[in-house]
Structures are given as C-alpha cells and as structure tokens.
Amino acid sequence: MVAITHIGLVVPDLESAINWYGKVLGFKLIAGPYSFQAKDEKKHNMTNDLLGEQIKKMRNAHMTSDNQVGIELFEFQEPKMRNNKPNDYGGYFHICLIADDIEKLAEEIAATGGKRRSEIWNTWKGKPYYLVYCEDPYGNIIELYSHSTENMYANKEK
Numbered sequence: 241m242v243a244i245t246h247i248g249l250v251v252p253d254l255e256s257a258i259n260w261y262g263k264v265l266g267f268k269l270i271a272g273p274y275s276f277q278a279k280d281e282k283k284h285n286m287t288n289d290l291l292g293e294q295i296k297k298m299r300n301a302h303m304t305s306d307n308q309v310g311i312e313l314f315e316f317q318e319p320k321m322r323n324n325k326p327n328d329y330g331g332y333f334h335i336c337l338i339a340d341d342i343e344k345l346a347e348e349i350a351a352t353g354g355k356r357r358s359e360i361w362n363t364w365k366g367k368p369y370y371l372v373y374c375e376d377p378y379g380n381i382i383e384l385y386s387h388s389t390e391n392m393y394a395n396k397e398k
Contacts, residue, residue, distance in 0.1 A: 246302065246310035247335045251378040254299045254315035260377060261303055264352050265337065265345075267311060272301030294319060311335065334373070334381035342384040346372045353377035363392050 251257035254273055261267040278296045297318035304310040339345045343360060350356045358373040370386040385392055 244309055246312050248312045248314060249335070249376075249378075249380050250314050250316065251376075251380070252315065252320075253378075254301060254313055257313050257315075257376075257378060258301055258303065260352065260354075261311065261313070264348055264354075265305075265382075267303035267305055270302050270304050270310070273299050274301065275299050305337070307338075334383050336371075336383040336385055336389070338388060339384045339386070342370055342372050342386050345384055346374050349374045349376070349382065354382070357381065 249257075258269055258273070262269065276295075276298050278293075295316065295318075297316075299315045299317065301313050302310055303313065346356045346360075354377050355375045356372065357375055360370050360372045363369045363371060368386065369392045371392070372384050374382045374384060376382055
C-alpha cells in the first residue's frame with residue numbers, strides 16, 4: 241500500500257502560514273515549529289542531507305487536515321527564499337484539497353490574502369464533480385475538489 245502522508249510547502253513567514261492554513265483551511269498544528277541551524281548540528285544531519293549544505297538556517301512545522309493528510313511548512317531563513325517564490329526551492333506544483341463548498345472556500349481564500357486563479361470547472365459532463373484553482377498568500381497553488389480523486393476520475397469514459 242502507498243498513501244500520501246504530507247506535502248511540503250515553502251512559505252516566507254512560518255507563523256503567518258500556520259495562522260492562515262489553520263483559520264482559512266482548518267489545518268491543525270500538530271508538531272513544531274522547529275528550528276534548524278547548521279552550526280548547531282552534527283556535520284551529517286537530515287536537513288543538509290535532504291536539502292544540501294547551502295541551507296544554514298530554517299524553520300518548519302507540521303499541520304494535519306481532517307482526513308489526516310498533512311502539510312509540512314518550511315521557512316528558509318539562510319539563505320532566504322529568492323523573490324518570495326516557493327518554486328525557488330523545489331519542484332512542488334500544487335496541493336489539492338477536498339472541500340464541501342469549493343466556491344465559498346475559493347472566495348474565502350481570495351478574501352484572506354490568497355487569490356482565485358481559475359473558473360470552477362466540471363471534470364465530468366453530467367456529474368457533479370468540480371474543481372477550482374486558487375493560491376495561498378505565499379504563492380503556493382491550491383486546487384480545490386468537490387469530491388475525492390477516485391470519485392472525480394475513476395471509471396470515467398475516455
């Protein structure tokens with residue numbers, strides 16, 4: 241069995257992101273915030289093993305959603321994230337969340353510093369399966385689904 245446990249997101253301000261993801265999307269803080277400073281670590285450590293020796297200082301925290309899939313938020317402090325763009329540190333493209341009312345949540349995202357990036361799209365003609373793309377206040381793309389991925393795409397005629 242393979243399942244998604246969490247997605248790592250880069251943000252420029254950890255406290256602000258914890259607050260936003262908690263208030264707007266209902267994620268709960270379950271661990272951290274933690275701090276990493278390379279000068280205080282052993283020469284061989286997990287952070288530098290994963291991200292490279294150039295990372296000298298960062299912070300991170302784990303949050304969880306209602307279905308126990310989490311996000312891990314990273315604030316890179318040294319070196320700082322270039323141009324305030326998350327993709328400067330990796331290949332993350334987007335996170336997709338299921339919401340009871342995607343239109344209402346897209347409006348709330350836009351009203352709290354994020355933005356709505358697309359119209360609401362129906363993925364399967366004749367079925368009530370919808371999606372919309374948004375963006376958090378830090379530039380990370382958030383896709384909202386009305387149903388699970390399995391419901392949205394399984395058994396769909398080609």
